[in-house]
Amino acid sequence: MALFVELVLSGIMVGSIYALVALGWTLIYKCSGVLNLAMGELTLIGAYVCLTYYTWGFPFLLALLATLATGFVLGLATERLFLRRMIGEPILAVIMITAGLAFFFRALVALTWGTDTVTFRPPVFPQEPVRFLGMVFGQVYIWSFVAAIVLLVAFVWFFQRSRWGLSMQATADDEMAALSLGVSAKRVYALAWAIAFMAAGVGGTLLGNINGLNISVGYLGILVLPAVVLGGLNSVPGAIVGGLVIGVLQNLSDGYIPQLTHGMVTGVKEIAPFVFMVIILLFRPYGLWGWVKIERV
Amino acid sequence: MYLPAGVYHETYTANHAWWQTTFVRGKMGLLFAFVLTLPLYANLYVVSVANITLYTILSALGVQLLIGYCGQITLGHAAFIAVGAYVTAMGVLFWHLPYPVAALLGCVLAGLWSVLFGLPSARIKGFYQIMTTMAAQFITVDFIITKYVSRVGGREHYFSLPPGTITIAGWPVDSEIEVYYLAVALTILCVAGLANLLRSRVGRAWIAIRDNDIAAEAMGVNVVAYKLLAFFAAGVLAGAAGAVWIPSLLFVSPEHFQLSWGLWLVGVVLIGGIGSLHGVVFGALFVTVILELLKFAVIPLADVFPALTERFLYVKEAAFGLAIVLFLLYEPRGLAYRWQQVKNYFNLWPFAY
Numbered sequence: 022m023a024l025f026v027e028l029v030l031s032g033i034m035v036g037s038i039y040a041l042v043a044l045g046w047t048l049i050y051k052c053s054g055v056l057n058l059a060m061g062e063l064t065l066i067g068a069y070v071c072l073t074y075y076t077w078g079f080p081f082l083l084a085l086l087a088t089l090a091t092g093f094v095l096g097l098a099t100e101r102l103f104l105r106r107m108i109g110e111p112i113l114a115v116i117m118i119t120a121g122l123a124f125f126f127r128a129l130v131a132l133t134w135g136t137d138t139v140t141f142r143p144p145v146f147p148q149e150p151v152r153f154l155g156m157v158f159g160q161v162y163i164w165s166f167v168a169a170i171v172l173l174v175a176f177v178w179f180f181q182r183s184r185w186g187l188s189m190q191a192t193a194d195d196e197m198a199a200l201s202l203g204v205s206a207k208r209v210y211a212l213a214w215a216i217a218f219m220a221a222g223v224g225g226t227l228l229g230n231i232n233g234l235n236i237s238v239g240y241l242g243i244l245v246l247p248a249v250v251l252g253g254l255n256s257v258p259g260a261i262v263g264g265l266v267i268g269v270l271q272n273l274s275d276g277y278i279p280q281l282t283h284g285m286v287t288g289v290k291e292i293a294p295f296v297f298m299v300i301i302l303l304f305r306p307y308g309l310w311g312w313v314k315i316e317r318v
Numbered sequence: 319m320y321l322p323a324g325v326y327h328e329t330y331t332a333n334h335a336w337w338q339t340t341f342v343r344g345k346m347g348l349l350f351a352f353v354l355t356l357p358l359y360a361n362l363y364v365v366s367v368a369n370i371t372l373y374t375i376l377s378a379l380g381v382q383l384l385i386g387y388c389g390q391i392t393l394g395h396a397a398f399i400a401v402g403a404y405v406t407a408m409g410v411l412f413w414h415l416p417y418p419v420a421a422l423l424g425c426v427l428a429g430l431w432s433v434l435f436g437l438p439s440a441r442i443k444g445f446y447q448i449m450t451t452m453a454a455q456f457i458t459v460d461f462i463i464t465k466y467v468s469r470v471g472g473r474e475h476y477f478s479l480p481p482g483t484i485t486i487a488g489w490p491v492d493s494e495i496e497v498y499y500l501a502v503a504l505t506i507l508c509v510a511g512l513a514n515l516l517r518s519r520v521g522r523a524w525i526a527i528r529d530n531d532i533a534a535e536a537m538g539v540n541v542v543a544y545k546l547l548a549f550f551a552a553g554v555l556a557g558a559a560g561a562v563w564i565p566s567l568l569f570v571s572p573e574h575f576q577l578s579w580g581l582w583l584v585g586v587v588l589i590g591g592i593g594s595l596h597g598v599v600f601g602a603l604f605v606t607v608i609l610e611l612l613k614f615a616v617i618p619l620a621d622v623f624p625a626l627t628e629r630f631l632y633v634k635e636a637a638f639g640l641a642i643v644l645f646l647l648y649e650p651r652g653l654a655y656r657w658q659q660v661k662n663y664f665n666l667w668p669f670a671y
Contacts, residue, residue: 056445058581106647112444113391117588118646120581124639128632136629243452243577250449295456298449302438306446 027156028272034162035231036268037169040261042224042241043248044176045217047260050249051193052213055104056112058119060221061242062126067092067222068229068238069134072141081145085168085226092222096215104214105207123242131236138235145230165227172223173261176216180257185212193255240291247298253311262309267294320665336513353502357495365494367610369566372501374602376559377579378586379508379595380552385584386593387516388548389528390439391448393580394455397435398553400575401458402428402560404467407477407570410484412470417484417491417565425557431458432553433546440542443531455577464572478569497566504562508555513595515551524548528593585642591652600653604641609634 046060070091074084103122107115146161180186185208191199192209200206221242228238248267252259274293289296301308327333337343357365377399384390402424409420435454439447468477484491491500515521523544526534535541564570582605590601613630620627645652 056448103643103647110646110650113385113584113592114588114646114650116391116393116448117584118643121585121639121642121646124578124581124585124635125643126639128634128636128639131632132626132629132636246449246452254445292456292461295453299453299457302442302446302449302453306442 023154023156024276025273027158028276029269030156031158031162032269032272033265034158034166034268035272036265037166037173038224038227038264039241039244039248039268040264041169041172041220041227043245043252043260043264044173044257045220045224046245047249047252047255047257048189048213048220049217051255051257052189053104053108053210054115055107055119056116057217058116059123059126059242060217060245061239062123062130063092063218063221064225064228064241065130065236065239066095066126066225067218068225068234069130071222071226072134072139072229072234075141075145081141085223088222088226089219092218093215096218097211099218100211100214105210108210127236127239136236138233140233141230159231161230165231168223168227172220176220177257189213244294247294247301249308250298250306251301251308253308255312256308256310259308259310267297270294270297320662322665357498362494365498366566367606369494369498369501371602371606372498372505373559373563373566374583374586374606375505375598376501376508376562377556378583378590378598378602379512380555380559381580381583382587382590382592382595382598383512383524383555384548384552385587386597387521387528388524388545389531390436390443390545390548392451392552393448393584394435394451394453394458394577395552395556395583396575396577396580397455397458398428398432398556399560399563399579400463400572401431401553402557403564403570403575404463404477404560405557406561407479407564408467408470411477411479417486421558421561424561425554428557428560429550429553432549432556436546436549439545439549451580452577455580459572459575459577463575468572477571479564479567484565491565494566497562500565501562504558508558509595509599512551512555516595520544520547582638585638589641589645589652591654594652594654596657597652597654600657604653605638609637612637 042060042064045063046057049055049057067088071084071088074087075081079087099122103118107118144161146164148160150157150159151163180190188199188204189209189212191202191204192206196206199209224241225234225238228241232238244267245264248263249260250263251266252261252263271290271293275290278289278293321338325339327338332338337346356368360368377395380398381392381395384392384395402421405424405427406417406420409415409423410417413420415423435450438450442450486500489496491497516524523534523539526537526539527541527544527548531541563574567574586601586605587598588601589604590597590599612633616626616630616633626633649656
């Protein structure tokens with residue numbers, strides 16, 4: 022039982038990072054209908070930018086804030102340069118432009134920062150694990166969880182309360198009506214990309230703190246798809262819950278499936294979220310809170 | 319279709335011929351002569367680049383068929399290439415089948431595997447279909463092949479194929495030149511077969527589904543059956559690509575068939591032009607030859623930016639990503655359309671239209 026609780030809790034902690042990245046993904050999809058395959062590369066860029074600031078001697082919190090600022094600017098630039106012209110193009114063209122950006126960004130990261138695993142030195146979070154009711158957690162997980170939750174709350178507040186957040190909600194709900202009420206759709210798209218860059222950057226930084234940073238952190242961008250499919254593509258709370266659930270499911274399947282199958286099936290950690298995704302797609306393709314508006318043949 | 323004045327057809331056969339004028343026949347004859355004699359005067363490096371180009375053409379044919387002719391978006395095509403490659407390799411290594419038989423088996427199994435993941439297309443399209451094809455990639459390559467198939471025979475992670483393993487009728491296929499001729503033969507066969515298939519009843523049904531599936535259904539096209547047939551044909555082409563690729567590899571490993579290769583193939587099709595077989599060839603030439611030439615552009619910069627040559631693979635990827643983005647922004651119809659424009663210009667010269 023202790024193992025179960027431990028797996029669930031640490032799953033929630035990692036899942037909060039997934040939730041953060043999923044939030045960015047879902048925001049772009051909700052506001053502009055763009056299916057973003059470059060999310061993993063956004064996390065890579067954010068993580069390496071933060072690492073660079075950190076190695077320049079910024080305190081970690083300041084480095085994180087500077088990463089947020091950089092992500093904001095990069096997000097605006099990406100949207101303006103590449104995505105704005107693609108509004109209204111066929112789905113394949115839009116997806117492939119993000120795939121092209123993914124190739125481009127990943128290669129740029131590899132060329133600039135190399136492909137070896139690097140870590141935050143000196144370590145940002147204390148190394149010694151925390152013991153709690155007989156369970157052991159790394160402090161880095163707990164702090165990542167805290168950081169992710171703080172940021173999630175900040176974003177949710179932004180959507181619910183601020184003027185820009187409300188205009189984003191309006192555009193996502195009914196673009197034509199929002200336009201006629203004086204909401205600038207262009208600004209909303211740009212803002213969606215900026216927020217996605219910021220969320221992904223923090224997510225990548227936190228994950229880089231846990232496992233060290235190399236190009237495979239970009240895998241997070243693919244992992245986000247099961248989370249958003251589970252939550253429903255255009256639901257922000259769905260993305261958060263989906264991210265948490267995927268983190269827990271991933272941990273549980275990694276902890277239990279090798280035992281249950283007597284070691285026949287191992288290393289399911291990477292693949293489990295996608296198996297869940299296929300099952301969700303089969304039985305409830307609109308996820309938990311997505312709009313039930315599926316084009317069937 | 320453009321025909322110069324004075325060309326009259328007296329039979330239906332002549333009317334349906336691929337090459338209708340002496341000029342076109344001469345042009346294609348020269349092209350074939352060039353392709354067939356390339357290894358005689360080109361060095362091994364050029365032949366190996368040509369091999370990669372041919373492999374890319376063969377791999378992208380199936381993607382073009384699905385995306386460009388049947389309107390089914392696939393991002394997991396590398397999975398079906400992997401099935402073809404692995405079945406062929408296992409057939410040769412473990413079941414001691416002759417290479418052509420193993421390759422044929424690989425093609426058929428890749429086709430059936432592709433139909434399995436095409437089944438959901440009977441009910442869903444758009445985003446959800448993209449998810450399904452990506453799931454095909456993860457389930458096939460990252461799970462089944464990495465975890466189980468790669469361990470068959472006690473080898474870890476990859477199957478090694480020592481030179482001389484693969485023979486056709488006692489003739490070993492291990493040097494680049496032999497692979498080249500094998501790939502040329504198979505590419506010509508597949509392109510000609512697909513080109514003819516696309517103007518038959520089947521191909522017209524696919525195009526009808528691509529343009530409007532509801533209208534196609536109303537016209538009496540069995541949408542589900544033809545979609546599955548498209549997945550089967552694309553899978554067979556992918557299997558052929560996988561089978562032809564393994565003789566030039568020293569080992570087969572899941573590393574060769576990652577998701578990025580499937581995305582790369584879609585990029586090839588986009589750069590070449592969607593819905594055009596010329597586009598596949600142009601796209602493959604562009605991404606292999608132009609990106610190879612980039613190497614020569616980078617070498618002079620080696621002293622200033624050593625990272626560029628040390629990690630040339632990433633220079634290539636960056637250029638490829640940028641090429642996709644720029645093509646989508648500025649030439650969404652791809653190189654095939656540009657080629658058509660150039661031909662039109664010369665056909666009509668000196669008049670503007």
